[in-house]
Amino acid sequence: MKDQNIKLAVDAVVFGYKDDGLFVLLVKQKYGPFINQWVLPGGFVKHDEALIDAVYRELLEETNVELDYLEQLYTFGDDIKRDPRFRVVSVAYLGLVNPKRVSIKPDTDALDVAWFRVDNIEILPFDHKLIIDKGIERLQSKLNYKPIGFDLLDDEFVFSDLENLYRTILCRDIDRRNFRKKILSFGILEETKKVKSVGSGRPGKVYTFNKVKYKELEESGFVFEIKFA
Amino acid sequence: MKDQNIKLAVDAVVFGYKDDGLFVLLVKQKYGPFINQWVLPGGFVKHDEALIDAVYRELLEETNVELDYLEQLYTFGDDIKRDPRFRVVSVAYLGLVNPKRVSIKPDTDALDVAWFRVDNIEILPFDHKLIIDKGIERLQSKLNYKPIGFDLLDDEFVFSDLENLYRTILCRDIDRRNFRKKILSFGILEETKKVKSVGSGRPGKVYTFNKVKYKELEESGFVFEIKFA
């Protein structure tokens, strides 16, 4: 154990949804073995820092992003050589944010920051592609049993926004009528008096997600669960 | 980062099912800050060792147990003082084994090993009670959508064994008829020609779990999923 000199890092897979696509936040490395290349935001944990605090800190330092949702994803530490310099074990986190609510900018620790469509990402340094894949998997399955889609949407949205989000992230078609019926039956959406036009066509009713109501229902045994036609 | 001196450990929550109860494997510490106390098997990762290999190694060294099932559970690293000596981040794993298939014995690195009923465990050193709770949660939810119950049973079992396992671990009653119908409908059990008596009463048919068949079905889109009456 004395000769254990493993470094501990955190990485964040931060998803954003916009323009009918799922995006992930990458930064251009300012230091490190893959300088000038795009990688997941993240970095080494300080000696007296909680893992989760390290994630928030790195995100601020590198991207100026504050998240709407964050959970631990998986710890990558089986591949001894995942970092070419020395042994690094990374605890990966999954974050969600509405890109509109943040202004990404490379702060002190990155050369650049940008959103990349997940379906355009081919290879990345380290095992970051693997980490992203794991994140997508988690996001997809979690959409079916937790109302996390709302963290990716505007506070006020029309039904087609929500439909498209599910369609996009799950890569499958969904039945508009059945989907709407199901979601509305949960009683966790508030109908506002507004309407909103998306392009041409008839404007849709604007809804908001009532998080408080959802938490109450969850307490009393309700389970958010979606099956698709 | 240079002054980061975090030590990395693994811990294993190994569940066993016997005598109509759910048990967890604990070891009596031979070294360390809680010497002579019962803790989860685990220890420091070697510098050039994959995390998962560290788990297997520690289990052998401390308990002589080889597992039927192992998956990563969660990484505990937010509490800076979870180890009173220095900063230790622990990657916890969830293991399953049929207690009959292993002979636990304290090997080189532990004073003693034993199975403890999970409902008897009150407090443990470090945050090991937390880790166990997380493990139970994962086990309970996973029973509903993966056939991991079979890793806790004998190769040959009668239906009431499976029922009782679900009843015990999920802490709720289940309808025998509906449960049997559901499980049989999956077509992943083989009926043998044997019967087995459990105490007095009519002997039951003996079944085996056809793992190969399950894997095939899973490949072609089948999802093991249980809802309870």
Added chain:
DNA sequence: CCAAAAGTGTTAACTCTACACCCATGA
């Protein structure tokens, strides 16, 4: 023959799926 556990089927309630037409708006 009694106690204990195994085995078995049906019905009603519910949920899911599939599906098509009219409506409101902007161009």
Added chain:
DNA sequence: TCATGGGTGTAGAGTTAACACTTTTGG
């Protein structure tokens, strides 16, 4: 007025939930 997307209901299929008696064995 046309193109675009929004809003809506129903019937059939499938699934789940509730429920009780007979069978087989060991004592």
